[in-house]
Amino acid sequence: MTAFITRRTLQASGVLVVVSFIGFLLFTFTGDPVASILGLDATPADRDALRGRLGLDDPFILRYLTYALNAAQGEFGISYATARPVEEVIVERLPATIELAAVAVLFSLAIGIPLGVYTALNRDRWLARFVMTVSIVGVSLPTFVVGILLIFLFAVGLGWLPSFGRGEVVKLGWWSTGLLTVSGLKALIMPALSLAIAQSALVARLVRAEMIEVLRADFIKFARARGLRNRAVHFHHALRNTMIPIVTVTGIQLGFLFAFSIVAEAVFQWPGMGLLFLQSLGKTDVPVMSAFLILVAFFFVIINLAVDLLYMVIDPRLRIRHEIAEGVAGS
Amino acid sequence: MNIKQLIAGTAVGCVLGLAVAGAAQAQTLRYAAAAPVLTMDPHATNDFVSQMVISQIYDPLVAVNADLELVSGLAESWEHLGGLKWRFTLRQGVKFHGGQDFSAEDVAFSIERAKTSRFFTAFVGKISSVDIIDSHTVEITTDDPDPLLPRKMSNAFIMSKSWAEENGADEVPDLGAEGSEVFSVRNANGTGLYMLQEREPSVRTVLARNPNYWGEATGNVQEAIYTPIGSGPTRVAALLSGEIDLVADLPLQDIPRVDGADGLMVQQRPQLINIQLELDGSRDVALDVWDKDGNVLTVNPLKDVRVRKAFAQAINVDLIVDRVMRGNAAVAGSAAVPGTGGYYADLDDHWAYDVEAAKGLLAEAGYPDGFQVQLNCPLERYVNAEDICKAVAPMLAQIGVDVRVKGMVWPEFAKLLVNGPDSSFHLIGAGPNGQDTQDTFVDTMMTRVPDIKQGFFNWALWSNDEFDEIATEIQQTFDEARREELYRRGLTLGRENVHAIYLHRQVITWGLRDNITATIRPDATVPLETVVIQ
Numbered sequence: 112m113t114a115f116i117t118r119r120t121l122q123a124s125g126v127l128v129v130v131s132f133i134g135f136l137l138f139t140f141t142g143d144p145v146a147s148i149l150g151l152d153a154t155p156a157d158r159d160a161l162r163g164r165l166g167l168d169d170p171f172i173l174r175y176l177t178y179a180l181n182a183a184q185g186e187f188g189i190s191y192a193t194a195r196p197v198e199e200v201i202v203e204r205l206p207a208t209i210e211l212a213a214v215a216v217l218f219s220l221a222i223g224i225p226l227g228v229y230t231a232l233n234r235d236r237w238l239a240r241f242v243m244t245v246s247i248v249g250v251s252l253p254t255f256v257v258g259i260l261l262i263f264l265f266a267v268g269l270g271w272l273p274s275f276g277r278g279e280v281v282k283l284g285w286w287s288t289g290l291l292t293v294s295g296l297k298a299l300i301m302p303a304l305s306l307a308i309a310q311s312a313l314v315a316r317l318v319r320a321e322m323i324e325v326l327r328a329d330f331i332k333f334a335r336a337r338g339l340r341n342r343a344v345h346f347h348h349a350l351r352n353t354m355i356p357i358v359t360v361t362g363i364q365l366g367f368l369f370a371f372s373i374v375a376e377a378v379f380q381w382p383g384m385g386l387l388f389l390q391s392l393g394k395t396d397v398p399v400m401s402a403f404l405i406l407v408a409f410f411f412v413i414i415n416l417a418v419d420l421l422y423m424v425i426d427p428r429l430r431i432r433h434e435i436a437e438g439v440a441g442s
Numbered sequence: 443m444n445i446k447q448l449i450a451g452t453a454v455g456c457v458l459g460l461a462v463a464g465a466a467q468a469q470t471l472r473y474a475a476a477a478p479v480l481t482m483d484p485h486a487t488n489d490f491v492s493q494m495v496i497s498q499i500y501d502p503l504v505a506v507n508a509d510l511e512l513v514s515g516l517a518e519s520w521e522h523l524g525g526l527k528w529r530f531t532l533r534q535g536v537k538f539h540g541g542q543d544f545s546a547e548d549v550a551f552s553i554e555r556a557k558t559s560r561f562f563t564a565f566v567g568k569i570s571s572v573d574i575i576d577s578h579t580v581e582i583t584t585d586d587p588d589p590l591l592p593r594k595m596s597n598a599f600i601m602s603k604s605w606a607e608e609n610g611a612d613e614v615p616d617l618g619a620e621g622s623e624v625f626s627v628r629n630a631n632g633t634g635l636y637m638l639q640e641r642e643p644s645v646r647t648v649l650a651r652n653p654n655y656w657g658e659a660t661g662n663v664q665e666a667i668y669t670p671i672g673s674g675p676t677r678v679a680a681l682l683s684g685e686i687d688l689v690a691d692l693p694l695q696d697i698p699r700v701d702g703a704d705g706l707m708v709q710q711r712p713q714l715i716n717i718q719l720e721l722d723g724s725r726d727v728a729l730d731v732w733d734k735d736g737n738v739l740t741v742n743p744l745k746d747v748r749v750r751k752a753f754a755q756a757i758n759v760d761l762i763v764d765r766v767m768r769g770n771a772a773v774a775g776s777a778a779v780p781g782t783g784g785y786y787a788d789l790d791d792h793w794a795y796d797v798e799a800a801k802g803l804l805a806e807a808g809y810p811d812g813f814q815v816q817l818n819c820p821l822e823r824y825v826n827a828e829d830i831c832k833a834v835a836p837m838l839a840q841i842g843v844d845v846r847v848k849g850m851v852w853p854e855f856a857k858l859l860v861n862g863p864d865s866s867f868h869l870i871g872a873g874p875n876g877q878d879t880q881d882t883f884v885d886t887m888m889t890r891v892p893d894i895k896q897g898f899f900n901w902a903l904w905s906n907d908e909f910d911e912i913a914t915e916i917q918q919t920f921d922e923a924r925r926e927e928l929y930r931r932g933l934t935l936g937r938e939n940v941h942a943i944y945l946h947r948q949v950i951t952w953g954l955r956d957n958i959t960a961t962i963r964p965d966a967t968v969p970l971e972t973v974v975i976q
Contacts, residue, residue, distance in 0.1 A: 154892055157560055158860070192489075193480050193643065194615040195623045203643065259675050266683040274679040275671050276645065380671045382645045389672065390478060390644065395853045 119419055123412040128179070130408035134401035135178050187402035192394040197402045200387065206286045207277055208383030211306070211375070212368040214299055216361060218307035219314050224357070226311070227318025228350060231326065242315070249312035254371075258305040258378035265301060273298050275380035302379040306372060310364055317360060321353035328352075359418055366414040370407045469664040469975050471958070473688040473968055474677055478644040478670035483626040484599035485552075485614045488561040494967045495647055495668055499539075500599035500632035503530055503549065504592045508961040508972050510714075510781055510877050512592055516544065516600055516633060520592050522920065523581070526570075528591050532578040536656040538602040539630075539637040546574040551603035551612075553582070559614045563895075564875045564885075565594040587918045589925075593783070593876050605631045635659050635971050636666060644670065649970070659971040666970050681706065681953050687975075688960070690968050692953040694768050694825065700953040710949045711962040714781055715873035716774050717824055719757075719817075719834065719943040721750055722866035723904030724889075729866040730816035734844070743809055744866055750940035752803035754793040756841045757834060763946050766829045770951060774944040777872075777882050777936045781964040784879025784929040789937070792944070800841045812842025818868035819847055820855040825948045831869055863901040872899065872942070877965070883913040883932055887941055902942065909935045 145158050145167070162168055166177075181187070187197035226246070230239040266274035278294030280287040289295025325331065326349055334344045373385030380386065384403060391399035477491040484500045487493070505515030517530040536544035550572040556562045557569065568588065573581045584591060606612045611626035630638040633656065636649035649666040669686065671677040674693040680686040682703055692700060692708065701708045721744040722728045728742035743749050763771045775792035778785040804812060819831035828849050835845040850858065858864050874881035889905040890897035909932060916928040935941075950966045960973040 154895060154898075156893075157563075161560070194483075194486055194627060195643075199623065200643070259679075262676060262679045266685070267679050270683055273685055274683055275676050275685070276669065378673050378676055380669075380673065380676060382642075386672065387644070393477075 115423070116420070119416055123416055126412050127405070127408060131179050131182055131405050132175065134404040135175050137397050137401050137404070182402075182405060187405075188398040190391075190396055190399050192391065192396040192399075197398045200399060201384065201402055201406065202285060203287075204382060204384050204387045206288060207381060208369060208372055208376070208385060210289060211299065211302055211372055211381060211383060212365055214303040215306035215310065215368050215372075215375075216365050218303050219310035219364070220357075220361065222307065222311035223314025224318055224350075226315040228322060228345065230315065231319045231322035232345060234323070243319075246312035246315050249308050250316075252309065254305050254309065254374045255378050257308050258301070258375055261301045261305055262378070271297075272301050274301075277382055298379075302372075302375045302381050305378070306368055306375045310368070313364075314357065314360070318353055318357060321356055322349055325349045325352045359422065362414050362418045362421070366411045369410050469662050471663045471666045471688060471970065471973055471975065472669065472686050473666065473690060474669045474671045474680065474686045475690040476670065476672050476674070476677070479641075479647050479668060481615075481627050482630040482638060482641065483611075483615060483624065484601060484630075484632070485556045485559040485562060486627070490966065491670070495649070496599065496630070497634070497967065498636040498649055498666070498970050499630045499634045499638055500601065501634050502597065502599055503532075503595045506596050506877070506963075508963050508969050510964055512596065515596070516549070517595075522589075526583050526585070526587055528582045528584075528588075529575075530580050530582065530595075532580065533656060534578055536633050537654055538605065538633050539652060540602065540605055542602045542604055542631075544600070544602070544633055545577045546580045547577075548600055548603045549580050550574055551606070552600045553598055555601065555606070555612070555614060556598050562598065564881075565597040587920075589918075589920045590783075590876060590878055590880055593878055597876065600633065601626070602631050639665075661969075661971045661973045662975060663970050663973050678953070687958060688952060688954040688968065690950075690952055690966070692951040694770050694951070696953070697768075697770070697951060705956055706953060707956045709952045709954065709960070709962060710770065711964060712772050712780060712947045713873075713950050713966055714779050714877065714947075714964050715871045716777065716779055716942075716947060717771075717827075717830065717869065717871050717945045718774070719753070719867070719869055719945065720865075720902035720904070721745075721753065721940070721942070722902050723941070725866065725903060728815075729864060730846075731866065732814040734811055734813065734842075736814065739813060742866070743807065743813055744815070746807045747939055748803040748807040749809065750943075751793070752800040752807070752841060753838065753843070754940050754943045755796045755803070756800040756843075757837050757943060757945070758795045759792055759945050760795070761837075762830060762833050766826050766833050767946065767948065770825075771946040771948050774947050775937065776933050776944065777887060777941060778879040778929070778933055779873055779947060782874050782877045782879055784882075784925075784933075786930060786933065789930065789933045793940075797840050804841055804843075809842075812844065814844040814846065815867050816846045816848050818855065818858060818865045819849050820852050820869065821849045823852050824869075824871050827869060830945070834869075859901045863903070865901060868901065870901065871948075879929055879933070880913075880916055883909075884917060887932070887936060888913045904939075904941050906935060906939055906941075909939075909941075 145161050145165070166174060185198055189195065190197050190200055193200065226242055230242050233239045262274045265272040273294070276298055277289045278296070278298035279292040280289045280295055281291045289299055331344060331349060334348050372381070372383060373388060375381065376383050376385035377389050384406070388400060388403045391403070475491055477489070479495045480487055480489050480492045482496065484496045502515050503517040504520065505513050507513050516533055516536065518533050520528060520530045523529050530549070532544070532546060532549065538544060553566055553569060553572045556566045568585045569582055570585050571583045573583070575581055582591065588594070606626065609625035609629070611624050613624070615624035615627055628641055628643070635652055635655045635657070637652050638647070639650040640646070640648040647668045651664045671680060674696070677686070677689050678693065678696045678700065681689045681700065697708055700706050722742055723745050725742050725745070727740055728744050731739045731743065733739055759773050763769065763773055773792050774790070776790045778789070780787070804810065817831055817834065819828060821828050831847045831849070835847055838845050872882065872886050875885060884896065886897070886899040887904065888897035888900065888910050890900040890903055892898055912928050912932045912935070916925060916932070919925050919928065950962050952962055954960065957976040958973060959976070961969065963969050
């Protein structure tokens, strides 16, 4: 077990090193940062001076090592566009994205699981078929289309929800939360929903497939034979046993939502990491872009690690197989 | 979770919220545009939106009104003392928002501070000294005689010296700098009509009216909230749903929708910028030019005036304005733009559209069959830039010139220009830096000598000796009559020799509530001091 964790952690750090290197390459290949910082209005002398100050003339390896060392300590340099330390800018934006991603996952489970269960239990009803068809539409609708449709329905048409922003936020230390105010909660609904729709369709299909599988299993038949009520069979026995893959997928989803909330954030002017990334892209603010990449990779790696470990805990067969493999390797 | 209940519940909350907000909103202006405000430091950026908000908080010595005419700012009056010297007499009894008294010390400090910023060399770079004569008089000496100094001073904002020093903000925040954020990035202390009340970077910037403002203002806005909303449809939705009162950059396709909506209106004004096609004016061998068979040409057809005229006459600019710009642009025919010093309407005639004449000119120049050329085209930054380039291609094809449009994102395009310039044919926007055509002459039309910043934006290397003489003379000419002569001569030369093919001037488009009276300033700023909310 420890060997397994160590190995996975090593692999994870390998991934991070590679990503940090790619992130660093951005500095070299995304157009000349000097040209975009200074604009068209700068003499060659001005540009050379800035190149020197930013250390762009140092040897490549030296620059990368400096960058990686600083990044490992959580320092990502100074944002070109705002002249503020990148890590400060990111910390400011992180809570918004995490709250959005978390609520979107909750939404997708809240919508997806009941739909999945319903369609699995009532496979032949027209409503179930209809739901399955609609879910295909849900999966294929791009987030920005859903977002704009929601805005025109709930903000422009009905005037119920705000079309942009995060509403009022409450500061808890460095964390800013929109979950404690009415306007913050209202602002959260549409962005989270637009992210959740595609995901909930996915969850629904997954739950349905698993559930159908589980319902065929022997222990369900025995449960029925024991005279348990349908309700108990479906929810206590069947649904519970479908939850293992759902948990795994949800974890990975969280990572995806974190990384790909860019679109929803752009549509709803949600002041999170994704919007920050887009704004930085427009300004060729390379330090921020690189830091974003590394952070997303970090997030993915952590989630995958957690999911792997969780898998071992949940599924004893995996654990045993590893122990055997290690035992053989060790002898 | 029951979504229906959730929505119904929040709807009730929303109605209550609106009722409360409605009362407090009497004279609050909530305005929005695509870009965020980057910093509060008045000398740290030339980013347009940042400067727009900063200029409400900080005052310059010489201000501009809604028509960009010079009016007194923190300086009551100014006079040219002859030669290199100008004297500015400062306003008495002005206080900064933080309570500090405004004096000549602050002026000297702020100009020196701005001089260290790479973004303000065009305005204060040639000031050699600022001498404090007494607490309310300064004399500014320049390296060369400068008739436009007052105009330039309208871009230099005055900061409190003692405030900056107390808070360690005496230096402009710089990129390579170590350590933490400079105080002035998030805090502001000016003398302007509005004070910075609250700032959440990239989310919102709240300005509150300064009760001790030194001047008078016609506007009645007590509180202004600037919110960046990057996505066009969302920005429009926020306007339609009543969450925003004024959108300062309404997307063209949404004009009819906003115009037709109840309680909203659209307002437009031409921007101080010419969208133009620049043609290589002096290289012996043009870049990216081929004959019809695709062999590289070893000459520069583009510097021949006949070819330039042929291009100008083959492009149907009315069609571009009508179709590509959907009527939201004005045809341009001179390097000077309306609303700036040195603009003359009688010189602003676009070349006549005449394909036959263009073919004749091309044949005369020795290219009866035409040739192929690459058009470098920035994909963003200008309204519908890519579509304009794509419209130009078939128009030039009519006279046998095959255009290969190369679209580039702005950073790539900028790199092509500043690291070279390496373009012989491109689309670009050009306007005077300091709202006077003299800047256009010196910065974009004179022969390019980057080291002395002459012709610095002359990316297509146009060069004309007679023009250079005019541009040199006008920089040192204080006499108005002589200046007019020089402006006219220079603009005529530019047009006759097709310095560039001036296409059109895009318009600034606002969508706003119809209970708001406001004037669009031609530099695209929202001048809060003139905004009246009924």
